[in-house]
Amino acid sequence: MRFTLLGYVLLFIGLMLLTPRDAFSQEDVQEELEAMEEMAEVEAEAEAEGIDLDEGRDIFRTQCAACHNRNMVDDLTGPALGGVQDRWADYPIEDLRYFIRYSQRMIEEGHPKAVELWDEWAPTIMNNFPNLTDDEIDNILAYVDAVYKGEYGVPDVAVREVGEVEEEERDNTFLLISLIVILTLFALILARIANVLRSIHIAKETGQAPEPGTIMSMLTSKTVIGLVLFAVIVLGGYTTVNNAIDLGRQQNYAPKQPIEFSHAVHAGLHEIDCQYCHDAARRSKNALIPPTSTCMNCHTAIKIGSEHGTAELVKIFASIGFDPASDEYIEDFEEMPMDEVAAIYKRWIEEQYVRDNELDYIDAAGRREVDRQWENVVSSLTHEDRDHVAGPIEWVRVHNLPDHVYFNHAQHVVAGNVDCQTCHGKVEEMEVLAQYSTLSMGWCINCHRQTEVQGFADGNEYYMQAYEKYHDALSRDEMDRVTVEDIGGLQCQTCHY
16 A cells, blocks of 8 residues: 555656656746846836836826737837837927827927827827826836836847847647646546545455456546546636637638629729718618619619629629619519529520620530529529528628627717728728728727717817816817717726616
């Protein structure tokens, strides 16, 4: 018994010694101690100069970190702040403090450095911080400089030279696998020890030693099964939560649509306004997908596509029952047998093929092309629950917010005067529509913090009565603009009513 337990203990110690030294090396421990000592020295020097780095850190995290990267070397919504005092070295420190408090006012006043920053980062607008004192701003700047130089905290990146950043990429896969193996073996050891102790107890009670347990009995013991189930539940819960967070808002999601519709051609080349097709965006919560009848406003005349010829437009005609050969809508089209429908559109495709290729009749290659196009029409417009091409085009939704999130297009498009590209990106350059933004909660909050409310300077009567205090602050130059945040844009019930 003693030898068995000793053997297990020695095995466990040996496994611990086999753990990757990169995770527990003396060098790492020494470096960590040196970093802590250096940080303590920096804090002591700062305290002697009347600087509070901890206060600077706290203010930065609550006021600045939403727009500026915490590693101080990478751009985010705003520029990286590392070296900001060096970039303002040609101007008094009072200028930098003033810019932090009233950036837009300083830009309008024509300060060279402020204008330079605006030219680089427009139209991104920095929030005003009029309540920050000189000491608080100095603490923020000292904290930024200390993090940038690696003298405070643990930097996220290693700075080799000014402007040159090297990402620290550590692959912990081997460490993770090693830990899993060690914990698994440890669980088996514990199960074996429990089995031995149980055998001793039974021997004392009955006077007979039970049969020694096998590996299989140990693997199927309650302890091992419980540990496996616990691991499965934890892993399953972690995966479920992560997938639920990303559900419906996958950035760069670009599904294949039933019709190869090009926004680059329609919104870009032909400059069709977004609200011509998505007309509900200015009067409704949803922008809505345009009905096929909207497409027909143009395509009763434009029957051949500039990129795909007849291949894609015939899908529109077939879905709504329009005969492009006679320029008429077909009566009782939904009741027409599919073979008759096929004959109508295949005949029209044949005529266009013969004309485009300057032929006297349809050749074998042409027939194959006609059949290919019609098969594509059928596969795009029908499925197991729909056996006729007639009916609405079933577009695949790209942007989808969770049910507990309230978003109103009209409020943003009309009241907020927000451009479609702000949320959807440069749609006029997209051949295939893709989700441009993350549509995450943080992304929306940052927008509300930065976006100026339209109408305050135009004498809007509602704003005059509802937000009189802001008008008074604007008139006294205590504020230079009012953001969505100021009028409740960060209140929970605004989006989660």
